[in-house]
Amino acid sequence: MKIRIRVETEFGWGETRSHDLGTVERDSIGASDEDFGLSLAEGKSLLTEIQRVLLQDQVEEISEVSRVCRFCGSYLAVHDRRERHIDTLFGRITVAVPRVRMCMCGLPGHPELMAAYSPLTRVLRNRATPELQRLQAELAARHSFREAARLLNMLTPCARQNHMTIRNRLASVADCLAVDLDELGASTNVSGDRDISVFLDSAYVRSRPEYQRRNFEVVVGAVEDGTGTKRRFGLSLSGTDQPLACMRTNLAAAGWREGDQITVLSDGDPALPRLVRSAIDADVNHILNWWHISIRIRHVETTFQTLLSCLESSEADEIVPLVQNLRWRVWHGQTGRALEALKALFRVGMQIRKTSVGTRREAAFSVVSRAMELRTYLEYNRSAVVNYARRRQQGRAVSTCRAEGLVNDIANTRMGKKQRMRWSPRGAHRVATVRAAVLDGRLSAGRLEAA
Numbered sequence: 001m002k003i004r005i006r007v008e009t010e011f012g013w014g015e016t017r018s019h020d021l022g023t024v025e026r027d028s029i030g031a032s033d034e035d036f037g038l039s040l041a042e043g044k045s046l047l048t049e050i051q052r053v054l055l056q057d058q059v060e061e062i063s064e065v066s067r068v069c070r071f072c073g074s075y076l077a078v079h080d081r082r083e084r085h086i087d088t089l090f091g092r093i094t095v096a097v098p099r100v101r102m103c104m105c106g107l108p109g110h111p112e113l114m115a116a117y118s119p120l121t122r123v124l125r126n127r128a129t130p131e132l133q134r135l136q137a138e139l140a141a142r143h144s145f146r147e148a149a150r151l152l153n154m155l156t157p158c159a160r161q162n163h164m165t166i167r168n169r170l171a172s173v174a175d176c177l178a179v180d181l182d183e184l185g186a187s188t189n190v191s192g193d194r195d196i197s198v199f200l201d202s203a204y205v206r207s208r209p210e211y212q213r214r215n216f217e218v219v220v221g222a223v224e225d226g227t228g229t230k231r232r233f234g235l236s237l238s239g240t241d242q243p244l245a246c247m248r249t250n251l252a253a254a255g256w257r258e259g260d261q262i263t264v265l266s267d268g269d270p271a272l273p274r275l276v277r278s279a280i281d282a283d284v285n286h287i288l289n290w291w292h293i294s295i296r297i298r299h300v301e302t303t304f305q306t307l308l309s310c311l312e313s314s315e316a317d318e319i320v321p322l323v324q325n326l327r328w329r330v331w332h333g334q335t336g337r338a339l340e341a342l343k344a345l346f347r348v349g350m351q352i353r354k355t356s357v358g359t360r361r362e363a364a365f366s367v368v369s370r371a372m373e374l375r376t377y378l379e380y381n382r383s384a385v386v387n388y389a390r391r392r393q394q395g396r397a398v399s400t401c402r403a404e405g406l407v408n409d410i411a412n413t414r415m416g417k418k419q420r421m422r423w424s425p426r427g428a429h430r431v432a433t434v435r436a437a438v439l440d441g442r443l444s445a446g447r448l449e450a451a
């Protein structure tokens with residue numbers, strides 16, 4: 001059998017035009033599984049043909065409509081036709097774009113203005129369709145540039161991609177996102193009184209050798225404005241010319257206005273709240289992210305369980321209360337009492353260690369070192385440890401179980417140490433920017449100009 005595929009265009013002025021796109025032939029007598037339905041190759045070539053017809057007819061109608069002078073209504077001549085190549089998801093299509101002569105009605109006596117123009121410059125400003133650009137950028141943010149190119153080549157009939165085309169596209173999309181942000185930052189200066197929470201963390205990305213260092217830092221974050229909307233972002237301090245402006249515009253995009261109080265929730269690193277403080281040029285409230293404390297408490301608790309199994313019940317009675325209430329105390333802001341319990345735990349643990357051998361000795365040592373770690377952490381960050389229970393009761397942010405997720409999602413999955421690739425700070429900044437936009441679903445909504 002032979003299946004003919006034909007497309008019919010009906011122009012706005014009533015004319016119809018049909019295009020034969022090709023035929024699909026199938027042998028019914030010796031049919032095998034492979035013969036059923038369209039193959040990927042056939043599908044790709046058909047899509048390209050449909051795209052070609054669609055684009056050319058669209059160009060035709062748009063040009064025809066703009067051939068009528070808006071002022072005097074006369075029908076203008078086509079000066080010439082020029083070829084234009086348009087990159088789409090369904091192939092690189094060449095269309096003949098007519099250039100229309102300007103009407104002289106409004107400008108008598110200015111023969112030098114008798115030029116021709118292309119009506120399409122208004123709509124198709126870029127060489128590539130926004131959809132293709134978004135897909136290239138999204139794949140580049142999720143996979144290596146080579147893998148992104150391979151996926152596009154395998155699944156779509158778009159023009160041949162390689163790692164360089166993908167990398168350049170990611171760069172241009174990231175720059176567009178930054179421009180959008182700048183406009184947004186400039187347009188919002190209304191003072192507010194919202195409670196904005198910023199979760200911050202950082203990841204280290206392997207540096208390319210020419211930058212004379214092993215790693216550099218990528219700051220990742222999420223902003224919540226209390227109404228449940230969340231915006232993720234990522235930035236490399238050395239990868240952008242204005243990291244503070246970048247931070248500020250990200251905050252503004254998430255709903256922060258001058259006058260809003262910001263709470264920064266982060267790990268102990270004082271550089272992160274300082275970054276926000278400098279960006280908004282105002283003080284911020286810094287508290288330790290509960291998630292980071294909670295993990296360290298868990299370390300104490302699990303090593304303690306191991307030790308407990310090696311202890312006599314009389315020994316256990318002395319030591320159990322020290323750990324039992326630890327989590328509760330820190331959660332309720334009783335840092336002083338928690339520190340005392342840790343001190344006691346340290347002392348008892350050391351004693352057991354001195355008087356024991358084998359697994360008992362090792363278990364005691366683990367508990368002691370974990371207790372020490374938590375104690376140092378709490379002491380060092382004491383001013384940032386608050387009453388989390390009360391905060392939670394007030395409906396305010398205390399933690400994100402996705403704190404680690406944030407680092408993985410925005411930085412490590414694509415640029416972590418397990419990936420073999422090395423990065424320039426600017427490249428990493430761009431990937432982090434686009435990845436955050438992809439995760440928030442912002443890439444599909446935004447328009448991409450001036451690629």
Ligand SMILES: [Zn+2]
Pocket residue numbers: 069070071072073074103104105106
């Ligand atoms: Zn006219």
